[in-house]
Amino acid sequence: MAYEPVIGLEIHAQLLTKSKIFCSCSTLFGAEPNTHTCAICLGMPGVLPVLNRTVVEYTIKMALATNCAINESCNFARKNYFYPDLPKGYQISQYAQPLSEHGYVDIEQNEGKKRIGITRIHMEEDAGKMIHDEHLPSSYIDLNRTGVPLIEIVSEPDMRSSEEASAYLKRLHEILVYLEICDGNMEEGSFRCDANVSIRPRGENAFGTRTELKNMNSFRNVQRALDYEIKRQQYILESGQAVIQETRLWDDSQGVTLSMRGKEEAHDYRYFPDPDLVPIVIDESWVAEVRKNLPELPLAKRERFMRDYQLPSYDAGVLTSSRVLADYFEDVANLSGKPKAASNWVMGDILRFLNEEKRDIKDCPILPQSLAEMIQLIENGTISGKMAKDIIEEMYRTGKPPTTIIEEKGMVQITDEAALAKTIAEILAANTAQVEQYRGGKEKVFGYFVGQVMKATKGKANPQLINDLLKKMLTAS
Amino acid sequence: MELHQLTIHELQKLIRSKEVNSSDIVKSVFKRIDAVEGSVHAYITLMKEHAFEEAAKADRCIREGNIRALTGIPVALKDIVCTKGFLTTCGSRILHNFIPPYDATVVEKLKEAGAVFTGKTNMDEFAMGSSTETSYFGITKNPWALDRIPGGSSGGSAAAVAADLCIASIGSDTGGSIRQPAALCGVVGMKPTYGRVSRYGLIAFASSLDQIGPFTKDVEDCAIMMNVIAGHDPRESTSVPLDVPDYTAFLSRGIDGFKVGIPKEYFIEGIDPEITEAMRGAMKAIEGLGATCVEISLPHTEYCLAVYYIIAPAEASSNLARYDGVKYGFRADDCKDLLDMYKKTRSAGFGAEVKRRIMIGTYALSSGYYDAYYKKASQVRALIKRDFEEAWKHCDVILTPTTPTPAFKIGEKIDDPLQMYLSDIFTISTNLAGIPGISVPCGFTRQGLPIGAQFLAGHFEEGKLIQIAAAFEKQANLKQRRPNL
Numbered sequence A: 001m002a003y004e005p006v007i008g009l010e011i012h013a014q015l016l017t018k019s020k021i022f023c024s025c026s027t028l029f030g031a032e033p034n035t036h037t038c039a040i041c042l043g044m045p046g047v048l049p050v051l052n053r054t055v056v057e058y059t060i061k062m063a064l065a066t067n068c069a070i071n072e073s074c075n076f077a078r079k080n081y082f083y084p085d086l087p088k089g090y091q092i093s094q095y096a097q098p099l100s101e102h103g104y105v106d107i108e109q110n111e112g113k114k115r116i117g118i119t120r121i122h123m124e125e126d127a128g129k130m131i132h133d134e135h136l137p138s139s140y141i142d143l144n145r146t147g148v149p150l151i152e153i154v155s156e157p158d159m160r161s162s163e164e165a166s167a168y169l170k171r172l173h174e175i176l177v178y179l180e181i182c183d184g185n186m187e188e189g190s191f192r193c194d195a196n197v198s199i200r201p202r203g204e205n206a207f208g209t210r211t212e213l214k215n216m217n218s219f220r221n222v223q224r225a226l227d228y229e230i231k232r233q234q235y236i237l238e239s240g241q242a243v244i245q246e247t248r249l250w251d252d253s254q255g256v257t258l259s260m261r262g263k264e265e266a267h268d269y270r271y272f273p274d275p276d277l278v279p280i281v282i283d284e285s286w287v288a289e290v291r292k293n294l295p296e297l298p299l300a301k302r303e304r305f306m307r308d309y310q311l312p313s314y315d316a317g318v319l320t321s322s323r324v325l326a327d328y329f330e331d332v333a334n335l336s337g338k339p340k341a342a343s344n345w346v347m348g349d350i351l352r353f354l355n356e357e358k359r360d361i362k363d364c365p366i367l368p369q370s371l372a373e374m375i376q377l378i379e380n381g382t383i384s385g386k387m388a389k390d391i392i393e394e395m396y397r398t399g400k401p402p403t404t405i406i407e408e409k410g411m412v413q414i415t416d417e418a419a420l421a422k423t424i425a426e427i428l429a430a431n432t433a434q435v436e437q438y439r440g441g442k443e444k445v446f447g448y449f450v451g452q453v454m455k456a457t458k459g460k461a462n463p464q465l466i467n468d469l470l471k472k473m474l475t476a477s
Numbered sequence B: 001m002e003l004h005q006l007t008i009h010e011l012q013k014l015i016r017s018k019e020v021n022s023s024d025i026v027k028s029v030f031k032r033i034d035a036v037e038g039s040v041h042a043y044i045t046l047m048k049e050h051a052f053e054e055a056a057k058a059d060r061c062i063r064e065g066n067i068r069a070l071t072g073i074p075v076a077l078k079d080i081v082c083t084k085g086f087l088t089t090c091g092s093r094i095l096h097n098f099i100p101p102y103d104a105t106v107v108e109k110l111k112e113a114g115a116v117f118t119g120k121t122n123m124d125e126f127a128m129g130s131s132t133e134t135s136y137f138g139i140t141k142n143p144w145a146l147d148r149i150p151g152g153s154s155g156g157s158a159a160a161v162a163a164d165l166c167i168a169s170i171g172s173d174t175g176g177s178i179r180q181p182a183a184l185c186g187v188v189g190m191k192p193t194y195g196r197v198s199r200y201g202l203i204a205f206a207s208s209l210d211q212i213g214p215f216t217k218d219v220e221d222c223a224i225m226m227n228v229i230a231g232h233d234p235r236e237s238t239s240v241p242l243d244v245p246d247y248t249a250f251l252s253r254g255i256d257g258f259k260v261g262i263p264k265e266y267f268i269e270g271i272d273p274e275i276t277e278a279m280r281g282a283m284k285a286i287e288g289l290g291a292t293c294v295e296i297s298l299p300h301t302e303y304c305l306a307v308y309y310i311i312a313p314a315e316a317s318s319n320l321a322r323y324d325g326v327k328y329g330f331r332a333d334d335c336k337d338l339l340d341m342y343k344k345t346r347s348a349g350f351g352a353e354v355k356r357r358i359m360i361g362t363y364a365l366s367s368g369y370y371d372a373y374y375k376k377a378s379q380v381r382a383l384i385k386r387d388f389e390e391a392w393k394h395c396d397v398i399l400t401p402t403t404p405t406p407a408f409k410i411g412e413k414i415d416d417p418l419q420m421y422l423s424d425i426f427t428i429s430t431n432l433a434g435i436p437g438i439s440v441p442c443g444f445t446r447q448g449l450p451i452g453a454q455f456l457a458g459h460f461e462e463g464k465l466i467q468i469a470a471a472f473e474k475q476a477n478l479k480q481r482r483p484n485l
Ligand SMILES: [Zn+2]
Pocket: A020, A023, A024, A025, A036, A037, A038, A039, A040, A041, A042, A147
């Protein structure tokens, strides 16, 4: 029987606010354990939370960017459960009245665009971290992360393959990073993903029993875990058994999902409105203000790049994968007036250099002006494309503008026709045998002559000019 | 008269005229504590050394002429407000060793006003009780009859003021925990409007009902204390950013023309006849001052107790989850694993009444029951609030008995939670509606036990309460009578 997977994702994104959601402690990652804490985030008796308004603003941004409706009034609820990394014994989250609901994003698939529904986006606080020492009977707790603001983005069960899930995940990641409200770092846990998966016979409308997958800390692992889990469920159904509703952890080293807890152990979180916090009223003007300051989103940018710069879809996709890269490309394209050349240089050499050193585009030593200048130097024939390959490497190494490098190395292209003709004539005179071969129909020899000319001019000759002159002079006499 | 017997305003006069200084007053209070605290047991922790140090500082201020609202005045704090560097137990074993690294806002404000803290007073564990019998640290006795309870949960604070073990004190009121013990101990106790006094640093019982307020020997002192502790606090989201009037300005305004609502639902069966009689006397007294009494109706009164005993335990079950033995406070020994530690710690750390309420609250919030209990209770709470809004169309303030009976015997109701819960029958609606209330002495039973009258007003109308309570207090003229200790 053919089965169809049904997948929904729950994404937790840490917001890039300076301070925590309900106290003024820093949110910076990597500090000494328990140094970014205070009585409030430690859940001491008698302390009270006060909401960081920036968290609301960032969540509105994400809601607008994913076409969600923003509720005029929302509130916080307590999610009650015991765990040592949760000092109050409850997590402040949103439940019955989230900040926003009913949104969507479009993903591109081979069959075209597909719309993935977003059920809700809500705000909550992060929990701390347990540190276990295998050699000790006790564990340690680091509460630096406690109270760091999170948004939870819950999708509809709209995805039908691990590829779709992966595309959706990447789309949300890209939007969050574009909005500059999340750093998107999956290893450090600032972007986390849980998945609900079930399968059903193709054509069936009812959902199968689902499992919840956790602990997938990279895009690759999300897809691997989903593929494994889909196969596992299929195997169970095909062998006549039933899938159990449970939470399963992805084990990266074994490449399998393992049962964590079953439905009967599922928590009753006893949600109720947090009496320590007042309802949050979000009026039209606040939404309008946030909307006004919203950056162009990746999809819109991609379409604009294809339209305005005549770029192929692939190029537009790569160049808009981050806001800084897109800005870099646009600067080069506009300053040089040659968008396709700009795209080729940025996607080719620049990204290769950066990848080799695992550097970010914002740290690129070549300024957009310099790259644009280099493109113009190729256009006006001052340098050849081949020379440019060497020059750009030097530019990357030194950060110097191309003109300085050309001057320092005397790399100006020979475009003087008379001088070049003289050199060619000398080469033809010294290689009469090959000239004969060419004239006898062996056109391959042409490449040999080009090489000789380049060698004689130390690569500075304009390749087009060499071609033209060689052809003319070889056929002339 | 001894200094510990005086009021804040009487002592202030003596301080200003340089007849006494803070050290004299503190000395007098601690002499009194040495004499009778053994039989009353109003305190969990005494801050004697600290008090004398602060008194010396206050004396310097007095000499320099820098006299603030409470400079040099000994004030006791219910052991539910956090005091930086001083044990704060909330009457519970689970916090028997907890020393907060911060002060509650109200503590900061009192310090700022120059108050000298005498100690932390006894209370029902986590403020859950009406008799101060559920404290892990022993029972407080009623100074008027040592075999009787002082009321609760702020029984220690009420008894301390009644027995002159401090000049004024701070309590907290979630369902009557200031007004009920004030009535039973014959002192003045006010529960301000929800949001008027900061809850920051007040160990939470039921966050939507809890409010801090003062216990004083008379209404003028109540106004002085309110001037110090009321006001907006940016550290509390439910604190209301409204200006605070000078409450002492209401003291001598009189109540000529006041309409006083008498809710017919509050004169129920089971109310002690001596209390009914005292209430009739009170009505007569205020009518003699130019006010008129009008019958009003608060139709949802009969649901108050039920609503309260869902909402308060539900919030408490969540508020008390943090006492898990992980970070501070009591932790049980010999735990096998995490779950075992939670179970043993919370089983041994909390007393029976607290555990009862945690279980009731957990049940009321659990999936499948939330709608029938917590949600329904919240809806009825809105109706109770509306009852009062309707009432203010017909009267300025409301008069009721504070309690249905005078102080009962120690042990009399501790094994009968429902009887115990009925002690708060007249005070609970105030917290559900978020309005202010005050209890003032209005007489004594033939056995010599104090009786309290309760006045209620609309949100942020504490001034009106001071106004009528002050006028009534003057008319009733009960201040001369003191407990015989
Ligand atoms: Zn903090």
